[in-house]
Amino acid sequence: MRLKQPVMTRRQALGAVPALMTSAGLAACQPNIMSEKKDVTMSAKQYTQPLVIAHRGAPGYLPEHTAEGYDLAIRMGADYIEPDLVFTKDGHLIARHDHYLSTTTNVADHPEFADRKTVKDGHEGADWFSEDFTLAEIKTLRARQAMEKRSHATDGLFEILTFAEVIAVAQGRTSMQGNPVGIYPETKLPSYFESLGYDFEVAVLGELQKSGWGKPGSPVFIQSFEDGILRSLRGKTGLPLIMLLAEAEGVNMADIATYADGIGPSKALLVNKDGTSSGWVEAAHAAGLKVHPWTFRSDQLPDTFANAQAEYDFFIDLGIDGLFSDFANDARAALLARASRSD
């Protein structure tokens, strides 16, 4: 019989991240930020734009897609939290970046699941896959930090969340800017899951309706790398849709604008090799599309930037409307510093 997983209190969990990242640390910082207001006059736009989207929660500090990570990201300044979604065997949506489970969970430590390890088309090597596990089985797993060089202090402690549970983390929360914290779900591999008989559109819209966030005006963006599901969703929901883009080839802003409200490009697509703007932001805006690039990682800065603030400044200058960051605290700090310099 397996030993019961140790339960870590929220206080213990947050002890694993730097002191400034705790609510106490943030609370201590905020009066200082605001007391400097005598020297600056921040307009609402400068203070709130671009949107800070907590990419997979707060994976710079805690395992991705966990309640503890999402909660930390909100308290560090996120406007939206981002769950990537895949299906379980019994049709539940869970928050995982990949349908293979070895890199972000402790499934390998569960001998009762050893025989589920298998090889599938489209994935290199053997692994465990979400669609081979019921939600009850998934709930016996615990999350682990995906990146080797980040802290593994809380590996094995936090649950895997359903989409409904992610929504519940956000609902009722207020951002540092005084707005409702929103969610930014991504449908992962919709064609693949459709081939297995799962329906992402029904599942995602169903959960949103149940939560009361199915109507236009709710703090929700729906994103995908596959245009097919977005084109289909366009006829079924008034919620904003974001077309994710990893490559420049074949991109047609006018076409995207027929079914989406914005693009989520790799940030590399916004910059030429010589460091100048690629013109993508202007082209997207001309087509009426918002621009939310990914992924800002303070611990993996491109060589061209001396520090995280320099990178954020560069992209803010390009005119982006939002950004995905593994470090919501650094994104928020950069925006605040930026706003205080602007006036």
Ligand code: G3P
């Ligand atoms: O969804 C925006 C960004 O997260 C896309 O990259 O692979 O981290 O989901 P990925």
Ligand code: CA
């Ligand atoms: Ca994503």
